[in-house]
Amino acid sequence: MRSNQDRTAEGRSPSRPFDVQKIRGDFPILKQRVHGKPLVYLDNAASAQKPQVVIDTLSRFYSTSYANIHRGIHWLSERATEAYESARVRIQRFLGAAEASEILFVRGATEAINLVAHSYGRTHVQAGDEILISTMEHHSNIVPWQILCEATGAVLRVIPISEEGELLLNEYEQLLTPKTKVVAIVHVSNVLGTINPIRRIVELAHRHHVPVLVDGAQAVPHLAVDVQALDCDFYAFSGHKLFGPTGVGVLYGKAALLEAMPPYQGGGHMIQSVTFEKTTYNNVPDRFEAGTPNIAGVVALGAAIDYLSDIGLEAITAYEGELLSYAMDRISKIAGVRLIGTAKDKAGVISFVVDGVHPHDLGTILDNDGIAIRAGHHCAQPLMSRFGVPATARASLAFYNTQEDIDALAAGIHKSIEFFR
Amino acid sequence: MTLDLRELYREAILDHNRHPRNFRKLEGADRTAEGYNPLCGDKITAYLRIENDRVSDIGFEGSGCAISMASASMMTESVKGKSLADVQALFERFHQLVTQAPSAPPDAGTVGKLAAFAGVREFPLRVKCATLPWHTLRAAIENRPESVTTESGPASQPALPPSASPATDDLRRHVIEALRTVYDPEIPVNLYDLGLIYDIVVAPSGAVTIRMTFTAPACPIADVLLRQVDKTVRAVPGVTAVTVELVWDPPWNRSIMSEPARLQLGLI
Numbered sequence A: 001m002r003s004n005q006d007r008t009a010e011g012r013s014p015s016r017p018f019d020v021q022k023i024r025g026d027f028p029i030l031k032q033r034v035h036g037k038p039l040v041y042l043d044n045a046a047s048a049q050k051p052q053v054v055i056d057t058l059s060r061f062y063s064t065s066y067a068n069i070h071r072g073i074h075w076l077s078e079r080a081t082e083a084y085e086s087a088r089v090r091i092q093r094f095l096g097a098a099e100a101s102e103i104l105f106v107r108g109a110t111e112a113i114n115l116v117a118h119s120y121g122r123t124h125v126q127a128g129d130e131i132l133i134s135t136m137e138h139h140s141n142i143v144p145w146q147i148l149c150e151a152t153g154a155v156l157r158v159i160p161i162s163e164e165g166e167l168l169l170n171e172y173e174q175l176l177t178p179k180t181k182v183v184a185i186v187h188v189s190n191v192l193g194t195i196n197p198i199r200r201i202v203e204l205a206h207r208h209h210v211p212v213l214v215d216g217a218q219a220v221p222h223l224a225v226d227v228q229a230l231d232c233d234f235y236a237f238s239g240h241k242l243f244g245p246t247g248v249g250v251l252y253g254k255a256a257l258l259e260a261m262p263p264y265q266g267g268g269h270m271i272q273s274v275t276f277e278k279t280t281y282n283n284v285p286d287r288f289e290a291g292t293p294n295i296a297g298v299v300a301l302g303a304a305i306d307y308l309s310d311i312g313l314e315a316i317t318a319y320e321g322e323l324l325s326y327a328m329d330r331i332s333k334i335a336g337v338r339l340i341g342t343a344k345d346k347a348g349v350i351s352f353v354v355d356g357v358h359p360h361d362l363g364t365i366l367d368n369d370g371i372a373i374r375a376g377h378h379c380a381q382p383l384m385s386r387f388g389v390p391a392t393a394r395a396s397l398a399f400y401n402t403q404e405d406i407d408a409l410a411a412g413i414h415k416s417i418e419f420f421r
Numbered sequence B: 001m002t003l004d005l006r007e008l009y010r011e012a013i014l015d016h017n018r019h020p021r022n023f024r025k026l027e028g029a030d031r032t033a034e035g036y037n038p039l040c041g042d043k044i045t046a047y048l049r050i051e052n053d054r055v056s057d058i059g060f061e062g063s064g065c066a067i068s069m070a071s072a073s074m075m076t077e078s079v080k081g082k083s084l085a086d087v088q089a090l091f092e093r094f095h096q097l098v099t100q101a102p103s104a105p106p107d108a109g110t111v112g113k114l115a116a117f118a119g120v121r122e123f124p125l126r127v128k129c130a131t132l133p134w135h136t137l138r139a140a141i142e143n144r145p146e147s148v149t150t151e152s153g154p155a156s157q158p159a160l161p162p163s164a165s166p167a168t169d170d171l172r173r174h175v176i177e178a179l180r181t182v183y184d185p186e187i188p189v190n191l192y193d194l195g196l197i198y199d200i201v202v203a204p205s206g207a208v209t210i211r212m213t214f215t216a217p218a219c220p221i222a223d224v225l226l227r228q229v230d231k232t233v234r235a236v237p238g239v240t241a242v243t244v245e246l247v248w249d250p251p252w253n254r255s256i257m258s259e260p261a262r263l264q265l266g267l268i
Helices: A020-025 A050-067 A073-095 A109-124 A143-152 A169-175 A198-209 A255-257 A294-312 A313-332 A359-368 A381-386 A404-421 B009-016 B066-079 B084-101 B112-122 B126-140 B166-179 B222-234 B257-265
Strands: A103-108 A132-135 A155-159 A180-186 A212-215 A232-238 A248-251 A273-275 A280-281 A337-340 A349-354 A374-376 A392-395 B031-039 B042-053 B052-065 B197-202 B207-212 B243-245
Touching: A020 A255, A050 A073, A050 A294, A050 B112, A050 B257, A073 A103, A103 A109, A109 A143, A109 A212, A132 A143, A132 A169, A132 A359, A132 B031, A143 A155, A143 B042, A155 A169, A155 A359, A169 A198, A198 A212, A232 B042, A248 A255, A255 B126, A273 B222, A294 A313, A313 A337, A313 A404, A349 A359, A359 A374, A359 A392, A359 A404, A359 B066, A359 B126, A374 B112, A392 B009, A404 B009, B009 B066, B009 B112, B031 B126, B042 B066, B042 B126, B052 B066, B052 B084, B066 B112, B066 B126, B084 B112, B166 B197, B166 B207, B166 B222, B207 B222, B222 B243
Parallel strands: A132 A155, A132 A180, A180 A212, A212 A232, B207 B243
Antiparallel strands: A103 A248, A232 A248, A273 A280, A337 A349, A349 A392, A374 A392, B031 B042, B042 B052, B197 B207
16 A cells, blocks of 8 residues: 655654554454454444544543533533643644644534535535536535535536546546536545545646545545645545544634635534624634534544554554555455456455355355455445446455454355355 | 354255346236345346236346345245235235244245245344345335335334334324233233233334233243234234234243233232
């Protein structure tokens, strides 16, 4: 796995030997047995497991520091506010953002994209304008833009991909026109594992003064991301795929864009003053965080990020790269297996179909051996039709997976082929 | 515990998956319907020719997992030539076979070769695969144009009770009233107040699922009572389907009885 982004990561990743067994010890769920077999968890692209420190942070925060934030003048509220805002600063550093106020807390990547489609979209997109997405988008980066198009009369245009699952950059350049108002593109595909050349995509869009939203849900667990180096305008990710709790996510937006955007939801905390005649909205980021947020979730996401930073994203990328090569090699050698997504630049996702074995039957056989994979369309139906398959099986890696996990998967695939022969 | 995969994928299922029967577009079909489970991607089109209220010919096309393909294939074999009433009855018996609780004794005697699907009930996530072809067949018989799915509603989520609404609450009350008319001949208290009915789930469609037990596993008239419960609830207006699941966990004991029942039996 290589990333072709220019990035500066100095001071962020202490280099130390990568000890996968020690890391596995940090994740209590991995000790579990399923149907009497040791759990082999290869469904990380759907959601990642949680290290003990994240679980403990949730429990400790509720036990010692919990109150509503930004409201009370009492000690606990101050303490909770501090924990919440310090998570914002840690995420700012994690993404390399210029300001902490450029980090908005939302429910997940889906809400982040909806926020931009709604708030930025409805003020900047008109009938006849075009929104550019790609064939490999997750439904969460398709449907919000379709809703926007329906409301405004704009048109959705789709960048095609190659047989290997790589974006066709020439076609992309052709699609960028004065009509283009937003480019929304996935950083790492949840089905193909393709790492898109975001730096290049942004550069081309900016020549036309078009802002770029990047769906980073599958990227942040695998690669170090620097939003300033990428120069993207919005970056969205979910906490639960980054070893944090469910129900919390992040939208990064460039300050100048966020400040010009109207609120997405109305309510408490997002206002400066309210009368029935006129409400003055609060500043960024508060304007976009109406109501009581997922306070404990944000704090625990901060703990997950500390945990990852301690191991070092570079070390994680390097380890997963080797594991992915090993897995691609093992799986592709099985007769009757077709890999879907063979991009040169690829993160830890292996999608495949097996002759004569439907993905769901494969899923059932593997589950019986304690191996968790995903079978289905992975919320990317347009991509499934691009490759002419109704569904695929998908094994997705995290840094706690091992070669033994891959060996178990390969054995399970062999067993399924035997079974249905 | 490792579930026995051979229970789910019995030889007949593997065979029908490898070589699906009646896998063709039926020329001269007068009914067709489509079934589609979008989450799985399983897709099936059923073609029927109906003459004199009888399925004179049937074919299907589609793609999906081994369970759905084998279910479609075996379904075509077992309904060909049957009257529509017989097909409906078979639909219900098949449905019961694949959805009843694993602890209930398998009642496979009346479904013929379809008994191969008895193992599906051990794999709740796969029930929807087995039932998709049958729901598609029913839509074709009823000439319903919209695509059918088994991914929403009780068939796909047997573990989750459908959310209650005023309409289902009302129906549930009527079901309870009806159950209060059913008696074990040896006990002068009805089954409901005796505490034998553990759970009543009413789906918005009017399908009722009842989980119940008996005072002792060796209850000599269990069969008779189960049939009576089924018949009584089926007769309640608004009920469209009934599934009775017999469970032994938790075991029944006297404290489960309602207070009036304990009074009546002189236990208080």
